[in-house]
Amino acid sequence: GRRVLTQAQSLAGQFVLCLDTDTGETIWEHRYGLPYEAVGVYPGPRATPTLADDKVVFAAPDGLVRCLKVSNGDVVWSVNVNERYHGAGCEFGYACSPTIVGQQVLLAVGGPRASLVSLHLQDGHELWTSGDDPASYTPLLPIERGGRACIVGLLQNSLVICDLNSGRQLARMKLS
Helix, strand or coil, rough: CCEEEEEEEECCCCEEEEECCCCEEEEEEEEEEECCCCCCCCCCCCCEEEEECEEEEEECCCCCCEEEEEECEEEEEEHHHHHHHCCCCCCCCCCCCCCCCCCCEEEEEEEEEEEEEEECCHHHHHHHHECCCCCCCCCCCCEEEEEEEEEEEEEEEEEEEEECCCCCCEEEEEEE
């Protein structure tokens, strides 16, 4: 049957849930952390999982980015982008829903030389990093510019356009 994937939080932790669209029944759940800010004003996950082929990629408020098999929720790969890239700009919790284009998982991370990050969908290895601007809570947007595949990042203090395949910054506009 058809499935929908989402993230949720209970007192038991944070989860990715795979639900049957007809019945609403849980097909599988993947617990990935303790409750996030359980007694805070905005508890729980802040991003939306992204589907690509037989995989789902999600981001947790602490910067964990993980890829699961859609069929059963098994972990394919996992990386904490805040720890690996020293992300900045998401002090209220990492909220960047992954953008997937082809075999690239694209994220605004906001680290030094890692404002934008591209990871390989199959195993999570780094394809490229780009820029030094702090991130924001906004997912990256794929566009075509002059016949070239690009990615647009609306970051904390700037708008950037990068080449999709290399990460090379093509344009940067400072935001006031």
